[in-house]
Amino acid sequence: MIKIVFFAALREQLDCAELSLNADDVKTVNDVKQRLSDKNSQWRQTFSNASLLSAVNHDMVDGSHLVKSGDEVAFFPPVTGG
């Protein structure tokens, strides 16, 4: 399984902090995004936002990054700390 976590405005829009996905169904971060978009129209609209960032195992990555079982994949808006 792959653990998927969401933060900040994205978590609130989805009303979901985390979920699990079967690793057999996805190869890349973009595949994960696609699977999540397929959930329903609201998720599709949320994930169509091009500015969303992604991380795998706490490192920022782009959509082509490979994912495997045991990974933690995160999606979040551009960061605003400091």
Added chain:
Amino acid sequence: MISQDVLKEISIQTKDFSLADEVALLEKDNLTDGAVVTFTGRVRNNNNGNSVTSLTLEHYPGMTEKSLAKIINQAKEQWRIGRVKVIHRIGELHIGEQIVFVGVTSKHRQDAFAANEFIMDYLKVKAPFWKKEQITEAGKTSENWLDAKTSDTDKAELWS
């Protein structure tokens, strides 16, 4: 893996910090560095014309420490610096409260100035923190997540 040494230079905390105590720690038994540069970020009472009453800071535990460790290590590769400390507060913060601290020491001032600015600029665009502001407009209170600023991205890109 993140080394234990660099993790000691990072603190993510809800409680406030003392600038004087942090400077004292950067200077304690440190007789080789002549320069101590510190930056403190505070909660402003205004943003985009709105009256801000408080902020709530969220972060991604684990990734926050990893990204800050990476930024600190990059600064150490680029400049000759001695000690580093980065503190970032999370949770609810009110106007005037301290949010972030970056302290850097070096033999001479140039390295500490540059490294401090670099760490802050990269923290702004790479460390997973998000601010939600509580604003009061015409007597009504509302809250919204802050948008990232392109000026912050542009500033960070100047270092690469």
